Amino acid sequence: MGRLIASALLGLALACAPGYAQDDPLDARVRDIERLAVTAHWRESEAAIAQLESEAPGFSPAHRQRLEFVRLRNRALAGDQAGAMDGLDQLLQQDLPVELRLRVYNTAISVAGNLERWSQAFTWLSEALAYLPEAPGESAGMLSSASYLHTLVGETDKARDLAMRALEVVQPLNDPRALCLSLSDVALAEDHAGRFAEAETWRRRQIEACSRAGDPVFIANGKYGVGKMAARQGRHAEALDWSRQALAEFERAGFTAGVWSARLVMAESLIELDQDLDRADAMLDGTLAYYRGQQAHLAIAETEELRARLAERRGNLAAALAHFRAGAEAAAIAERDARERRLTYLQVEFDTRLKEQQIALLEAEKELAALQVTATQRRQWMLAAGMGGLVVIAVLLGLLLRHTLRERRRYRWRSEHDSLTGLYNYQHARRLGEQAFARARAEGRPFTAVVLDIDRFKSVNDRHGHAAGDEALRALGTWISEEVGDGGIAGRSGGDEFMILLDADAASAAELLQRLRARIEPIAVFGQTVRFSISSGVCQAGERADDLEQLVHEADQALYRAKHEGRDRVVHADEGGAARAPGGGLVVVGSGIDFGRHISERCLSEIREADVVLCLVDPFSLGMIRDFRPDAIHLGVHYADGKDRRDTYREMDAAIMEQVRTGKRVCAVFYGHPGVFADVPHGVVRKARAEGFPARMEPGISAEACLYADLGIDPGRYGVQSMEATQFMVYERIPDNAGLVLLWQVALAGDLTCTRFHAEPGGLQDLVDRLLRWYPPEHEVILYEAARLPIEAPRADHLRLRDLPRARYQEYTTLVIPPLRPAAREPGTVVDGRAERIA
Known part of the structure; x- marks a missing residue:
């Protein structure tokens, strides 16, 4: 959510109210407008400016510059950040007082960061630092801007260090507004570093300080931050309450970007709590439209992920998969943007160090000029050293660029080719095939697909080892590549299956396959001779296949017929397509x-x-x-x-x-x-x-096998009863509370209509009432859900039996009831003078 955080932190620069010392009435009214701009809706300060201009049109240049700065901040708050950035750039071209210039730089840097114009943002930061010795009182603001930019480019440790330095500067000043801003910087850095509990603590301190300062935007920003951190730690009910408060306050302040950020956290919380899903759906639709308009790809990815989770919760698996894939595409674009931000940061860092070297050279030249005896010789030496350093840097940059280009070509080749055979991988072959198929259809030329694989490839691996199988695939890939050449597209579909797409008719494809089969010869691997043959299916575009996917499918079906008919042969899709081999x-x-x-x-x-x-x-x-x-x-x-x-x-x-x-x-x-x-x-x-x-x-x-592994339970210790929850209730099953009891599909407990896919508190309460016959209400039970992806963790929520109706459920949630009391005798205890054991 980099863009969300950047938008929320726009107020960092916008909330820096100046404190000029003039005492004339006009200056007092200008100061009141500047304070109003950070304590009320931006429209109120706009109205105050219009009124002042109508009543006292004779402004000094300094007053006009200060009011123009307020206008540009309001413009950014209203959502026109591109226009605000252009205006701030023009304002910086004017002759400004140093304090005002540094505040303008702060705002301009924040807006440039929100618009992802990283080069301009770092350029302005470098320019602003040059003015800092003339106005040391503005050091906290500049440290905040530097922290903000380093957060956005992923330098979270450096960002936190800068924010803590700013906090050390403002704490002795007893200035609630400056403290409010510095605390928000520290919280932002902790959030981006993934330290959610620490970020929440700083956000709560931010709310307290910003409330004392009376800054509505940063009060709302702090509440949004607490809600977001609560959601990241699984406290979704608390997150929903905080995000609702933040949404209301962002709307009152007129901060558009903050409104959408708060809505996204609300939608996530509603989905996780399984509450008001229609409202969550509407929020996500609006949020997705807004972020697409802003081209905020990371926020788009997060929104699509939430839409996938919502669709899955509603049972719409096809929509869930579509949203998951759309989110993955947006995440890839966001990753690319992050790499560009990082590259810009490194380029600016390089330029800064180069400037420092040049400054060092100039200082060295001054010292050499003061040394009259050796001035000329030392100057020449320093110039030679500097030029040599530049040459070395240029050579290193050239080598780095060459290495980068070579690596890019290598990575691109690897992303498009199969590493074992050197042929195109399935995805790239299909992509090239779609283009070639479209050209052939447009120009009226024949187009043919061939699908082939190695006969009984599994037996090759089983008999000779996987190294032999790999060598067979590598050899076949080489022969295919040499036979196809530039006359077609050859790729490995996966396993031992290959695909060939030709700008030719089926007869030409058959001739190619005959040449290929003639080239196949035994291969030697670790002293073993491995022999294999291939089967092929061929289909030419025409009445049976109007698109590439259907064409490949028909060729694949022909390959299956080749397998049924005895292998080591070529079968055309139009040869007995309706007949099938017996033995289904x-x-x-x-x-x-x-x-x-x-x-x-x-x-x-x-x-x-x-x-x-x-x-x-x-x-x-x-x-x-x-x-x-x-x-x-x-x-x-x-x-x-x-x-x-x-x-x-x-x-x-x-x-x-x-x-x-x-x-x-x-x-x-x-x-x-x-x-x-x-x-x-x-x-x-x-x-x-x-x-x-x-x-x-x-x-x-099964889920039961995962349950024993994830929870560390041995069913052989006390025994286990495993049954479906509704069956347990309907058939009056009696649980053995001295052993482990597993109730499956507990969310559907009591559903005799077989139409429900969600939990109902009434059915769950009936289940609890029945279990209370054998267990006390305080008995600890476990709600278990197995992890479905490698990146997920299994769910194992421990709670009291009486709290089950208020818990969160999926259709596949399992209720685990540990033994109430141990069995009468543990394995290994002594009975009648002899030790029992379990073999």
Whole structure:
């Protein structure tokens, strides 16, 4: 949220009210306007300026410059920061008193930072520092500006040091306004450094000091900061209250950027608290439109992430994935902007050091001039040393530039090519293919796609080792590259699969494949001879394929037919496309809870080799599956708000069996373990077997397995009861309170309609009332949610049994009830003179 913080800190420069010593009436009115500009809505100071100009038009140049400065600050507060920056630049061209000039520099630096014109901001900071010896009283303000800029370029430790130095300057002055600004600088640096608890402490001190100073913008900024830090520490109810206060005060002060920042924190808190989601949705829509207008990419990324979380909470997984990807794109742009800020900072640092060297040379020349005897010789020596230093710097810069260009070319090559084979990677091959396909269609030329892979590649790895498999892929990639040359696009799709796109007809593609197959020969790896063959599918653009994705899909299907027909052959998409090899079947696999870490190689192989893949997984797992199986079918589309889940399950069952009955090899991927708390997987396996199709289930890592690992619980110590929460209530199940009890899908407790996807306090209270028969209300229980991404942490909230109705729930939240009392005998205790043991 760099742009959000920058906008909130605009007030740093805007709130520096001057304190001139003139006592004439006109000067007193100008001072009143300057104070009004930082204690009330900007429109009030604008109105006061207009009134003063109508009553006393004869201003001195100094008064006019001070009023123009107030106007430009108001213009920035109103949202026209670009216009304010241009005006401040023109004002700095005038002959200004030193104190006023330094205040103008402070404001100009803040506005330039908000507009990301980093070179200008650092230039102004350098110019301002030159005036500081003439006005040492302004040192705190300049330290604040320097801290602000260093925060925005990522130098958080240096920024905090500068802010603490400014705080040391203002603390003895007993000036609440100066203390208010310095405290906000320290809080900002701590926030950017990720020290949220420390930042919250400084924000609370800021609110106290700014309240004494009567600065509405910085009071609101402090409350916004406390709310944001509370949200970062998981205290979302408190964050919602603080952000509401900040929003109201930003609106009263007319600070547009602050209003949108506060709304973003409010929306996040509402989503996390599962409250008023429609209002959160409306806030995010408005916030996204505002930040897109401001081109604030980091704020756009954060807004899109919140929209993804909101869509996921509502069960709209497709929208959640779309928002997640939009957020990732905005985050990439923000990262690029951050690198540009960093580069600008380093360039200014370099220029500053170069100027310091030049100043040192001039001083050295003066000293040499004073030494009459050796003046000429020493001057020549110093000039030679300086020139030599410049030459060395120029050479070093040239080498650095050359190295940077070489690294950029290398990184770009690596981002576009497969590191093992040297061919294009799948994403870049598809990108180039889209362009080539469009040109071919526009010019009426034939275009053909080829998909090929190594026959029984897994057996190559199993028999000869992965080094042999890698060498086979490397050799095949070399042969493909040499045969295709500049006449087409060749890439590795993933695993042992390759794709070739040709500006030619299917006959030419077949000739190329024949030459390629003729070149394949045994390879030697660690004294072993490895032999392999390839199967290929070919499809030419035409009636069967009107776009590249369909063209590649048809070629992929032809490859599957080549596998069914015996491998080591080339099959065209138009050769018996309707006929399929016999022997269809079904395999149900589990994706695990965290797909990237839990999915097994066996399950991945089943997904890759299947004719049809159907998935009921979370959006992130679905996205990763579609990276290598873009034709995967998402079963989640059968869900709908208010729809009976039993109808949904029947539709999923029918969709899977429809594919099985066509004789295809079908792989159905389900979240976690496919056989745990899942009706559809067991149902389709039974149906397929009953109809004579081979069907089996591959296990996956379940939420229960993650629970034992994350919570450090051994189910063998006291035993465990594991049941669905509604089943526990409806069938009057009696828990064993001497052992561990797990209640699954506790958010849906008591739902007999099978239409609800969210928790209801009434159902949860009924569950608590039932559990109170066996447990005291103070008994500590755990709400558990397994981590679904490597960057997430599992949820394990410890709370009292009686507090369950007020807790936060997801559809997949599990209630863990530890034993109330230990079992009668612990393993290993002595009974009747002998020690019991558990083998």
